[in-house]
Amino acid sequence: MMQAAKRNQGASSEVARDINRRLVLNLVRTRHPISRADLARVSGLQRSTVSLIVEQLIGEHWVVEGATGRLPRGRRPTFLRLNDERVIIAVDLRPIETTVALADANGKFISQEVINTAADPKLAIAALIQSIQRITHTSRRKKIEGVGISVPGRYHHAFDRLVFAPNLKWRDVDIRGPIAKATGLEVAVENAANACVLAAVWFGHLEECGSLVVVTVSEGIGTGIWANGQLVRGLNGMAGEFGHVPLNPEGPLCSCGGHGCWEVYGSNSAALRYYHEAGATPDNLNFRQLLSRADTGDARAVAALETMARHLGRGMRMLAAGLAPERIIIVGDLTRSWQRFGPVIEAELQQQVLPGASMPHLVPAYEDGMARLRGTVALVLQKDFGLLRDLPG
Amino acid sequence: MMQAAKRNQGASSEVARDINRRLVLNLVRTRHPISRADLARVSGLQRSTVSLIVEQLIGEHWVVEGATGRLPRGRRPTFLRLNDERVIIAVDLRPIETTVALADANGKFISQEVINTAADPKLAIAALIQSIQRITHTSRRKKIEGVGISVPGRYHHAFDRLVFAPNLKWRDVDIRGPIAKATGLEVAVENAANACVLAAVWFGHLEECGSLVVVTVSEGIGTGIWANGQLVRGLNGMAGEFGHVPLNPEGPLCSCGGHGCWEVYGSNSAALRYYHEAGATPDNLNFRQLLSRADTGDARAVAALETMARHLGRGMRMLAAGLAPERIIIVGDLTRSWQRFGPVIEAELQQQVLPGASMPHLVPAYEDGMARLRGTVALVLQKDFGLLRDLPG
DNA sequence: AAATTATTGTTGTAAGCTGAAACAAATGCG
């Protein structure tokens, strides 16, 4: 009468265990060292339940027992922490260099290696595979959970293709396939801005943060959105291109074909353009050099950076109005001169706060380089640590 | 040693039942009439489990048994459907008139009443309470689940206040409190665009739609965002003001204090302004009249509407780039002339599709008036029907 | 007309899970 249709997800009697297992695992991650009794108190579960779950987690080598604590009286607790033999290979693929690191589930890096990123995707991926294999061999005894890769471009999750990466000048590249095949490991790929979001939420103690937006500023501007405890990826993972929304329809031409996009005004490249337009000398300056020029008192550099900051803020007003995030986290070289950018951006944001809305909390992510890498760690761990979400509300 | 902290949500042995109950209830809602056996097939649950759950749902008066079916052979199935004695009071609060309706859980309206919306919030709410009580009295035997209210403005969920409603000219009004107190019913309030989102998802057979944006077009422009199976409300429910993102920083002044906001260019009021700027005669024309003028061949009206449509599309490019929704649903009087607006908006949207992204499916919501009302029904039912979400992915 | 087959819905049982309470272990203090 009716076809067996797509099995709608019914819950078996094991879901409760699954939910609680994830909860306990996350509490060990975020609050280690922690005893079973404390886990019970924090989670609201019974001590007996916690004990059973912990036993299981120890059996699966996710958790290990550590030192015993000391209390004013009573039996001593045995502290638990994540097993650092469970490791993740984190990859930050970037135009010039690619970082390959080995990390534990706490996001702590054990080893790290930087390789050149070849211009040709085939060569670059081959080199990456070699690097991964080197790391794999040096850590034979550890259990590798998988490979997480951050890419500077749009990653199509259904087709499993890096569709477009303007700075790499790659198009339609299958990154996951060859690496998964060559290494036999699970490979997860995510766009850099989304990786930063995951890093912020997982390793920035933002469990309570309901909504945030990460704005990555480099040659271009990327955005990653976190809402209701999940990444907002959009159809096929194509969300996040607020950088290509025009701030001014008659503005300069953008690489995307549009005019006056946000990233034409607020990116590092934009600041360099402002600087040169003001008639400054050397033509192939990079952004970091521009920052230090400003610091040494170059008035044109200061002005260029201020213009960039103002436009960054203007674009963020769009995010504040449309998404009302609790925080906006900024990632990029500009955070090195936050005392210069912060106030200007903040002032611009304050310009037009709609009634009832509170201004998003603006935060620089100082440890830039690490953010993407850490995010890929979270990406790989999501399948084991990811929490089931509340009801829609 | 450690305080009992905020009870992190641990799962008891009853969560599986809760999940499956919601699943079955939703399947009855969306696929009625349906037999227990079919529910088992579709849900993937065992027939025995389904029987137990259905028994419970019948006991709670959510579901009733109906006619018996007919098969080529074998025992006849008894069809199940939602109990239409469970009703919801749906309210669409608008500047001039407020609609108060009684609906069943299928979103079917049983009765409806339109009252004037007083300019003074106190009076308007008093009249609304009276109307609700009238409806309550006429349906004594039915079980009223609650009251859902759609409001044309920003509703602050933490403070429980209609913070700002430009067209009503209300500010900081407590809508929920007085109504809940006077009627003794549960009251849920939601902004109109979000109500439209809920209506679309719940009653538009969009269970499979991963992400959509609703754009409401009237005096202003509002947006409601659906992602990962939930409304994206932002901090305190303040998300959705893409209408106040400037398309042109040097554009006309907007009511929000900004310049050149999307709604200054793409709203009904904008079209009327274009029409008058073109030197057209009567000054207090409304938008529907403008639509019919265009239909009768008034070239200035046609031009004004086309300009409006073009700007609507331009703003939607922002949504497409930033959120990559699967669909964009348009709500408003303009859908009455969709053959005029659709192609223009679509063309504008196609203008700048970023590599890899597919254009969002653009859909008009023809039954405008009903959308908000239906959405409030979903709003009230969410606590019982809302599904638990998948893992973050 | 009786046996066969197919289908629905129920019943009974085993297994997984949590919560509650009792219990064993461990420790400092009087």
Place this chain on the structure above:
DNA sequence: CGCATTTGTTTCAGCTTACAACAATAATTT
């Protein structure tokens, strides 16, 4: 040494689902 106190384990009751067997029902075949 006994006592209070705290951790971690054990035991059992209560829920829930999966699975299999079964009762009920109806058309088809023999």
